[in-house]
Amino acid sequence: MSTDLDLAPAGFVRAIEELPLVDHHVHGAVAHDLSRGAFEELITESDRPVPEWMTQFDSQVGYAVLRHCAPVLGLEPHCPPEEYLARRARLGAEEVNRLLLGASGVAHYLVETGYRGDEILGPSGMAEVTGSPADEIVRLETVAEQVAAGGCGAATFAQAFAEALWERTAQARGLKTVAAYRHGLDLDPEPPGRAEVTEAAGRWLGSGGRLSDPVLLRHLIWTGIERGLPLQFHTGLGDPDLDLRRADPLLLRGLVERAEPSGVPLVLLHCYPFQRHAGFLAQAYPNVFFDVGLGVTYSGARGVALVAESLEVAPFAKILFSSDGWGPAELHHLGAVLWRRAMARVLGRFVVEGEWSAAQAMRVAAMVGADNARRVYGLGAREEGTR
């Protein structure tokens, strides 16, 4: 029996397995134990209760947990879910996090803190558990909502948001927007005028609730571009709060073009199933970068297809790695391990078929796995002795 991994050049698979990664878009791990119900509800993007006639373990991500996380916890691969969860409970959340995060081989985390950040570890917690540096990515909408919660008038909103953003991001490595969730990426690409912003702020501050006004979302994005840090966009799959049709990265074309003179890197996250659209933008525009995180985790054994589709028309300097893990450390671990295996299979096949040299394959794995992110986010050279 021979598979792509068997066929790949000796040493190549192992080299990819041992590559120290930069996870450029991730959230914290949960620090507390999880019941079976809670665990199952965290290994899906759905926010609905799991129907009683099914289990989330019967999915690609479920089988990947049993395949790749079980051995890290000392179990046989493909063990029953009950056995896995019993071992997980016995070890306790702290030890599970230490084992799974440790085995993922991530040398540097960029942690986005804007989503239910009080339920999970922050950057310092992630750094403490893993021993790897963890910097912060700040979510624009969360800053704006904190400004609103702090009490702010419509006329002073723009000023207050800018001040809060600069202050909040003094140490941050990048920004993120979830405009895809709050409205859709079908936004007017132009920055809104000050009067428009004030009017929209007045409506929003008066009504309360989360920020979803398209004028304000555009204002946040353009203020973020002015801030000058790399700006991440949620695109593609997510939870049911999102209309996938309106999360197609191609919708960002106008914004990409108008932002181009700023030199700010725009980083398209996830993209599934629009990874080819993202690759097109990354070839066309110097300021566009993308990853296929999250989709790879949820596709499990099929993550190889997503990774392959991401390696088509985009220059290799434009592709990044992320796990988008949030909550169970299984998601952080799978993001890394499934990406490594997919890259080894896809690049290994190119080599076996004689299309690429082994050196080219290793070069691209290192670029996508770490070097591109170090350059885009200014992380400096690889830390010493991270693995």
Added chain:
Amino acid sequence: MSTDLDLAPAGFVRAIEELPLVDHHVHGAVAHDLSRGAFEELITESDRPVPEWMTQFDSQVGYAVLRHCAPVLGLEPHCPPEEYLARRARLGAEEVNRLLLGASGVAHYLVETGYRGDEILGPSGMAEVTGSPADEIVRLETVAEQVAAGGCGAATFAQAFAEALWERTAQARGLKTVAAYRHGLDLDPEPPGRAEVTEAAGRWLGSGGRLSDPVLLRHLIWTGIERGLPLQFHTGLGDPDLDLRRADPLLLRGLVERAEPSGVPLVLLHCYPFQRHAGFLAQAYPNVFFDVGLGVTYSGARGVALVAESLEVAPFAKILFSSDGWGPAELHHLGAVLWRRAMARVLGRFVVEGEWSAAQAMRVAAMVGADNARRVYGLGAREEGTR
């Protein structure tokens, strides 16, 4: 030489070949003989005459007929089309149906009767030829058109349609809508008001013709949801009557959310080339199910790609098998045999690569091939001795 099927675990390929299937969306086989011209016009979704400079046999489905149906009729695989059609004519339609349907290993049919039902076998005819139970799926638009044909005023249309639907579906297992053909899935997701329905019914009943008014299509769908049986939606590829852009299942998001409290399963049919969109909806929403029938048949040797793409982000409890066969029993047979081979290749590869266990692969094959449909349509446990 080793292929995915060669590599797969011993017994695994055979077990999938012998799995008794539930074909949850199928139409009747033709009971009469077919000329070459008629046969070629039935192995394509196009309704145009076949141009004289080509033959439909030069296609994936054509080559699949010669590969997989020829041996069932006692010929060598890959025989010339002329030889195949001569044997088919010599055997006669009845024997061809008996052989091809018999060899497909379908243990239960859910037969949709709304399209040119007088030219093909009905559920009882299908049951008679195969010895497998065959239940009915009722097309909403056909019921409404029968109500109109029976004479009905605008003011009484809604009431008459409801009565006809309840009566017509007393024994049915599910409903189907072809709103994707009649208008597109870009429908207002809200149920229309009674006055709107009456007004639209007045326009339609006065003008005659088939039902394509979006208000009435929405009324049929919401009445169908009230009826409470699983509701199938045509999505994705079909004949030229359909604008594929408006058959993207993502367009159903609003309807899916509004229908969620009803608990009625919404089953997205075909989906090609939007199977990943369907998978996203099936992960997000408990009430969404889907299949890749029809596309698998028309993709022949490439059906494996469609099946693989359907096994990404959706939980496995949400995926069904169908052939969507209509007319020549070759389409019913290929729907089953190509699905079996594709599943064996895709799941077999997961196993060979060490990503899944063989037991997980068999579990998923059984879920998608039969168990999910039995649960969704309430078919009860597997019938005794069906194979």
Added chain:
Amino acid sequence: MSTDLDLAPAGFVRAIEELPLVDHHVHGAVAHDLSRGAFEELITESDRPVPEWMTQFDSQVGYAVLRHCAPVLGLEPHCPPEEYLARRARLGAEEVNRLLLGASGVAHYLVETGYRGDEILGPSGMAEVTGSPADEIVRLETVAEQVAAGGCGAATFAQAFAEALWERTAQARGLKTVAAYRHGLDLDPEPPGRAEVTEAAGRWLGSGGRLSDPVLLRHLIWTGIERGLPLQFHTGLGDPDLDLRRADPLLLRGLVERAEPSGVPLVLLHCYPFQRHAGFLAQAYPNVFFDVGLGVTYSGARGVALVAESLEVAPFAKILFSSDGWGPAELHHLGAVLWRRAMARVLGRFVVEGEWSAAQAMRVAAMVGADNARRVYGLGAREEGTR
């Protein structure tokens, strides 16, 4: 180690390698030497300067140049870019063109002359370098712009354009439109009225600039259909001038249907990443043909995926080969060699898996590689001794 190419039947891979091709959509090669900067800017669809932190060689097309063009210039596969460019410079443009075009095995070129035609070889230049016949495809928009440049009033534009088109295409094999670039394919499918055309011509002729008015684009297309030659549509990927969302071939459905009675072949070019959309149209409508040129070149080792996706639902008589090479002869060469390798892998796998016979595979390779184009463009039988 065994790959798809190793597994394929003996003689099959070689037969595909030696197949004389018709490149039905190509531009001229550059006749002058290229600096590294100029070369890198020509092996991407982006028109932006290459950022200093990357090289276009780190891409699929870059690695394909080093893999497949280097040996033609007498170097080892996978040599460093510097070595490749040094050899290229030493040989000189004329010799490079002779070697790369000669090794591509193209027996007949259909050269589109409408884009920066003064910087590259014309049809006669291509024929001279290669010894293969080279006919012309005329770009509608270029003819119209020449009419405008020649001085023409709004009221006489339609007449002047028709006269110029008939005259300009006396020897041409086909027409092309770049409406996807100039406006998007979301055009009203109806031919515009004469008064509308005159009004739009007045606006355009008064303002100068390139032709992008949708009324005029429609007028050009419908005049082209009246001319009666096969009409090529740019669809799918291209340079940043293009909104990919508006280059989806499905947008042409209305036009396809209205053009159907004319019998004029409509040929969808490139299509990436919408090749499945194009395949759907090609199954549904007798007048639709398509290729996956350009995308295959830019996808390099992944071109196999695009070719595979093009071989799903479309009848094989509807699929063509093209390179869309423009400028460096590497692009012409790769268009052919990557297509050959992809076809050998995809069709070879169908044969190895037992789904197709070897004879069917060779038949389809010959149809797509040359025979379909000969029929569509009326090129007559294969030229003697072309290879």
